[in-house]
Amino acid sequence: MARLALQDVTVGLGGKDVVSNVSVEVGEGELVVIVGPNGAGKTTLLRAIAGLVPARTGSIRVMGHDPSNAKRRLIARDLAYLPQQYDLAFPFAVEEVVLLGRYARQRGLGLASEEDLAAARAAMNATDVEALATRRFDELSGGEARRVIIAQALCQGAKCLLLDEPTSGLDPAHARAVFEMLRTQCDSGTTAVVVTHDLDLALRFGGTMWLIADGRLAARGAPSDVLAAAATQKAFGVTIHVGELPSGARFAVPT
């Protein structure tokens, strides 16, 4: 069974269709990268998969459940969503922010169990924020804060990750580390769908690439093929050159 299944999904916002007729399936261990110009509908598509905005027509299934009608606690155990914007109203300690990811697995007062603490430590280790554990969230740099909320999503222990621009604001080393971490997670069975504008990292680490343009799934396939496709050049309005370094590593640059 596909972990994520979308059938003829159309999502409307304010009376306008933002995503139209998207049909796609994502299986275990897949790392899907979504690219497309600003305003193409990438975030809306991700929010619809997370059950945060209902599909106007079509059906969405996350591990067999309809995310907009199933119990949120049930969905949260299977699917973690990292939004593009993250505005925390109160300056919790970094460790507490990460532990919020355990919400769906806790009861009562929700004091962290040994299992919760181990999950938080593993997530902080994966995103290189262990040293920040006792710092206030509002005292972090933008890149550090981004890594902390990626850790929160990992701490949920979900089989599916939906990440909206996880590397925005990260320095090149940490941006690359995030994709390496995602590759490792997917190699061990996690499914990840990642919206990104970093075409280079998308090319290197993505298993499958979706191009979203004007709310439609305009192209889909291996990242190098999608980036080279005419639809991608048209959507972005620039030519994207895909090449290979002497080391064998591939790169993508707009020309």
Add this chain to the structure above:
Amino acid sequence: MSGFISGRSKRLTAERFVFALVMCAVITVLVAIAALMVGVGMDRGGRHLELLGMDALTGGTFESKILAVRMPRVLAALLVGGALAGAGCALQALLRNPLAEPFTLGISSGSSLAAVIAIRVGVESSFGGIGVGAAALLGAMTSLLIIWRLAQVGRQLPPATLILAGVTLSMFCSAASVLIQYTSDFTEVSRMLRWMLGGLDSMQLSTVKYAAAPILIGLFLLALYGRSLNALAAGPDVAASLGVRVGRTTTVVFFLASLLVGAAIAVAGPIGFVGLIVPHALRAILGPDHRLLIPASVFGGAVLLTICDTLARTVTAPAPLPTGAVTALLGGPFFVLILVGQKKRAAMWGR
């Protein structure tokens, strides 16, 4: 950031949770006992501050002064202060707005308008002497429903529309109250103003009994939502993806907070500042975790209002001061002190 001031946050452990709440409870009990023992005595030499000893707990003094006069007032202060601060803390968290409290949400103004109407039409002595209190409660609940209908967008209750609806209703109710006062005679206006200042004069044990059950149950239920309010601090999308039923949580917390505020106003009139400053002050000391902050605010509000009410009935005795005026007079400078301390700290981080 959001404009909230906050102390250093630490992971909440069972030990820290129990220790903090036991300390809060001990302070509350000590303040309550002290309030029972402090009063103003009158003799041939005039009025003087009267400090009763432990021997007053037995014999006639206990019956005549503590049990009959001071106990209802102290119990009412504990309940009303706890309800206002608990509700204020939850509303600030729910709406992610540091100015959110019963007054900014229009619940107090609606309640006051109903009380003013009750005084105008002369139902003060109805319903066993709780006519104005009952009207105030009804006013609070009606305001809640109106704000609810105005602010609702689909199944959600967005904080921005909630505050906008609250401020709008608050202005309307305040204007209507003024209009009613304008058409009332001097005695009625005097009673209206007295009620609108808020106070615990002539408190009866029966009134406290009426209010105790809804306030205690409401506070208990509200405290259960601390964890969900922590998740909601990151916004509705993140909270929902963490597993929070955002719509239901918003509805229940808003309803409980309004019930608490309505019950508190019914007992003591619209006492301001407690719901605003206590959560802010305790957040600066204990950090922002609502699992601890909500119950701690309940104790903090109880302590603050008990102290303010004790001052209100002793400083200018035999004529008491309105308790609401004392909370604002004392709370204002105290809040400024916390704010200055936090600003110094923020300056260290260049924020």
